[in-house]
Each structure stands twice: as C-alpha cells, then as structure tokens.
Amino acid sequence: MKPLALVLALTLPFVLAPTAGAQTATTPPPSPRCPSADDLTPADLFGLWQLSLWPEGATEAEPASTGAVMFGPHPEYAGSVRGRLRRSGPGADLEAEVSGDVTDGEFNLDESGDGRTMDAVWTGQPTDCGRTIRGVRRPAEGRDAVGPALQFLLQRSAVRR
Numbered sequence: 001m002k003p004l005a006l007v008l009a010l011t012l013p014f015v016l017a018p019t020a021g022a023q024t025a026t027t028p029p030p031s032p033r034c035p036s037a038d039d040l041t042p043a044d045l046f047g048l049w050q051l052s053l054w055p056e057g058a059t060e061a062e063p064a065s066t067g068a069v070m071f072g073p074h075p076e077y078a079g080s081v082r083g084r085l086r087r088s089g090p091g092a093d094l095e096a097e098v099s100g101d102v103t104d105g106e107f108n109l110d111e112s113g114d115g116r117t118m119d120a121v122w123t124g125q126p127t128d129c130g131r132t133i134r135g136v137r138r139p140a141e142g143r144d145a146v147g148p149a150l151q152f153l154l155q156r157s158a159v160r161r
C-alpha cells in the first residue's frame with residue numbers, strides 16, 4: 001500500500017466519525033402508522049385479536065366469555081375480512097366463522113356457528129389507531145336462542161400473522 005493510501009485508510013474513519021457530544025444530521029425514524037377509524041382498511045384487521053364479552057349493564061372487568069379471533073382476507077370480497085372465533089361458553093368452548101368489514105369508521109361483523117346461518121351481528125367502533133374495537137354483539141334477527149346481547153372488546157394481539 002502506498003504511504004498516502006495508508007494514511008487515508010487509517011485516518012479517514014476518525015475524520016468522518018462524529019466527535020463525542022456532536023449532533024449528527026439524521027432522518028428521524030418513521031412514526032408508526034396510526035390510521036383513524038375512517039381510514040382503516042381490511043388489512044388493518046388481519047391478525048390475531050383477544051376478545052372479552054360481558055352483559056350489557058355489567059363491566060368488562062368480569063367477562064362472561066373470553067377468547068380470540070383470527071382475521072384474514074375474505075376469499076370472495078376484497079373489501080372484507082373472514083376469520084375464526086373461539087371463546088369460552090357455558091360448558092364448552094364455542095367456535096364460529098366470522099365475516100365483516102370496517103366502513104366509514106364502523107366495524108361490522110356477522111357470526112355463524114355452522115358457516116351458513118347468521119347467529120349474531122357485531123357493531124363497534126375502532127379506537128387506538130385501530131388496535132381496539134368496542135361495541136355490541138347482538139343475536140341475529142330470529143336467533144334469540146344464541147343468547148343475550150353482549151358488550152365486546154377486541155384488542156389486537158402482539159402476535160401478528
């Protein structure tokens with residue numbers, strides 16, 4: 001190596017390195033995306049959500065049922081989601097297929113235990129950058145046997161798939 005090249009190779013890192021306490025011009029990291037309820041898309045719902053349900057007039061601190069919902073793309077409707085719900089129930093866990101969307105800031109979901117008959121409808125409001133959805137789950141018309149109306153809380157799980 002030539003002497004000048006050797007000097008540059010040894011001194012350049014020190015010349016270019018910032019000195020202690022010196023400010024460097026850097027681009028701040030991008031802030032996490034925080035969509036408003038009106039700006040949520042189906043993809044914002046994809047993933048695992050934790051679920052709590054409690055009777056109207058009660059508090060969420062004493063849920064009547066807990067579980068999880070996994071949302072993914074709806075295979076037939078591009079602007080919707082489809083998923084599976086699993087929650088605790090009297091005597092056994094309950095499972096259902098769910099389909100829905102978020103439109104103009106309102107979350108809507110249909111629940112079906114057999115994949116054909118609608119058992120319940122969910123209506124709620126997304127908050128917290130779309131990481132929390134609160135609302136009411138009501139029996140579908142003519143399906144009073146599926147239980148009373150329940151308040152619900154869906155919270156995005158830290159695990160995303």
